[in-house]
Amino acid sequence: MIDLHTHTTASDGSYSPTELVRLAEQSNLQALAVTDHDSVAGLAEAHQAASRTNLELVNGVELACRVQTGTLHMLGYFIDLDDRALGDLLGRMVESRRKRNPQIIAKLNQLGYEITMAEVRTLASGPIISRLHIALVMLQKEYVRSIDEAFGRFLGDNGSAYVQRIEPAPAQAIELLHGAGGLAVVAHPVHLRAADEQELGKKLKDLADLGLDGVEVWYPEHTAELTEQLWRICQRLDLAAVGGSDFHGAAKEYIKLGTGRGGLNIPLEILERLKSRL
Ligand code: AMP
Ligand code: MN
Numbered sequence: 001m002i003d004l005h006t007h008t009t010a011s012d013g014s015y016s017p018t019e020l021v022r023l024a025e026q027s028n029l030q031a032l033a034v035t036d037h038d039s040v041a042g043l044a045e046a047h048q049a050a051s052r053t054n055l056e057l058v059n060g061v062e063l064a065c066r067v068q069t070g071t072l073h074m075l076g077y078f079i080d081l082d083d084r085a086l087g088d089l090l091g092r093m094v095e096s097r098r099k100r101n102p103q104i105i106a107k108l109n110q111l112g113y114e115i116t117m118a119e120v121r122t123l124a125s126g127p128i129i130s131r132l133h134i135a136l137v138m139l140q141k142e143y144v145r146s147i148d149e150a151f152g153r154f155l156g157d158n159g160s161a162y163v164q165r166i167e168p169a170p171a172q173a174i175e176l177l178h179g180a181g182g183l184a185v186v187a188h189p190v191h192l193r194a195a196d197e198q199e200l201g202k203k204l205k206d207l208a209d210l211g212l213d214g215v216e217v218w219y220p221e222h223t224a225e226l227t228e229q230l231w232r233i234c235q236r237l238d239l240a241a242v243g244g245s246d247f248h249g250a251a252k253e254y255i256k257l258g259t260g261r262g263g264l265n266i267p268l269e270i271l272e273r274l275k276s277r278l
């Protein structure tokens with residue numbers, strides 16, 4: 001079994017890269033991709049930890065891209081960690097987050113919620129502070145009953161404390177990932193909010209025309225029906241089918257590494273097939 005979608009403390013996961021690699025070993029994973037949000041900062045440490053094991057560690061990243069309907073997440077695999085152009089973009093994205101977070105906090109304060117950047121910062125151990133960290137503080141303070149409520153009412157694209165940040169267009173993300181020697185895979189297509197298989201196929205065809213290499217077909221929040229639709233679309237458009245749990249650790253404790261909500265089981269062959277596209 002493998003897991004191609006995971007987060008560490010370099011973004012909004014609760015396991016350090018070393019701890020995540022250990023957990024992957026304990027879970028008998030054969031391969032692990034670390035795909036932090038807009039960051040590759042956890043990968044050096046992950047490689048160090050993985051070098052003492054049989055685990056195959058894949059360089060990954062999850063880039064937030066701007067599309068008309070909101071945000072699309074693009075997974076990058078096999079990227080060169082020293083690529084200048086990709087590094088420049090990631091640097092600008094971190095900086096844009098740094099500017100956005102106090103603006104979100106100010107909006108929440110205006111709405112009457114007492115929350116400070118210092119409180120949010122205590123939850124983040126890396127350079128990335130995400131809305132998930134803010135949501136966790138709101139949950140701790142019982143301003144919301146769930147993370148979902150925090151996003152639905154305040155932090156999501158239509159929330160009252162939403163603040164936009166720099167996000168590349170999918171075309172730019174795909175180009176940069178390819179430029180860094182990597183592959184581009186659209187994450188959790190359930191979030192594309194397509195009404196039916198035809199619309200889903202159209203959206204993925206548009207991305208395939210931009211050079212997309214694959215689709216995250218197996219994902220804890222995908223129904224069996226959606227998974228089948230995605231599989232068919234991948235066959236038709238000649239896209240690689242991949243999958244992962246989107247493991248975050250304690251921040252999303254109901255998602256387990258490798259198995260997701262329990263039903264995920266992705267064989268090593270999926271990674272081999274993805275690699276053959278390089
Ligand atoms: P950001 O990276 O600051 O844009 O924050 C987005 C992150 O928050 C995502 O990567 C998810 O991990 C998390 N997130 C977004 N929407 C939700 C939601 N409805 N419920 C739980 N977590 C979410
Ligand atoms: Mn996240």
Ligand code: MN
Nearest residue numbers: 062073187188
């Ligand atoms: Mn995502």
Ligand code: MN
Nearest residue numbers: 005007062246
């Ligand atoms: Mn993710």
